[in-house]
Amino acid sequence: MSSLEQTLSIIKPDAVDRNLSEEIKNEFKNNGFTIKQEKKVHLEKSDAEKFYLVHQSKPFYNDLCDYLSSGPIVVMVLEKENAVIANRELMGATNPSDAKEGTLRKKYGISIDKNSVHGSDSVINAQIEIDFFFKS
Ligand code: UDP
Ligand code: MG
Numbered sequence: 001m002s003s004l005e006q007t008l009s010i011i012k013p014d015a016v017d018r019n020l021s022e023e024i025k026n027e028f029k030n031n032g033f034t035i036k037q038e039k040k041v042h043l044e045k046s047d048a049e050k051f052y053l054v055h056q057s058k059p060f061y062n063d064l065c066d067y068l069s070s071g072p073i074v075v076m077v078l079e080k081e082n083a084v085i086a087n088r089e090l091m092g093a094t095n096p097s098d099a100k101e102g103t104l105r106k107k108y109g110i111s112i113d114k115n116s117v118h119g120s121d122s123v124i125n126a127q128i129e130i131d132f133f134f135k136s
Pocket of ligand 2: 119121
């Protein structure tokens with residue numbers, strides 16, 4: 001079964017800082033995603049804490065929120081058949097050193113924290129994350 005879905009993608013500060021935004025956007029387009037919405041933002045730490053609330057009990061939560069708010073990010077709504085899983089596959093494993101050849105995190109990621117991209121992990125969370133950034 002396939003269905004047209006949307007997912008939220010973020011180009012994280014390490015990749016924006018290295019001027020990789022256009023290259024990574026082209027990776028999405030070349031892999032059949034349509035960029036439906038896009039904006040560049042610099043989050044306050046309090047916003048990063050809300051975005052990553054699901055991770056609040058984790059030991060890496062504070063560093064993660066410091067990091068996501070450390071510089072500009074590019075936030076996109078991506079659309080494709082089965083976009084959520086397709087984007088997770090294109091991104092690769094959380095830790096770039098575990099990510100498969102050809103995935104974005106393998107190509108661009110520096111470390112488990114500076115892993116260049118975020119992608120929603122389920123259809124439900126995709127809608128929550130899209131609303132977080134784009135609901136007017
Ligand atoms: N993260 C980290 N240390 C860890 C696990 C995760 O810094 O031990 C960061 C990593 O950048 C990851 C983010 O926290 O992208 C969210 O973690 P999650 O498990 O949701 O991974 P993802 O869904 O991004 O692959
Ligand atoms: Mg996740």
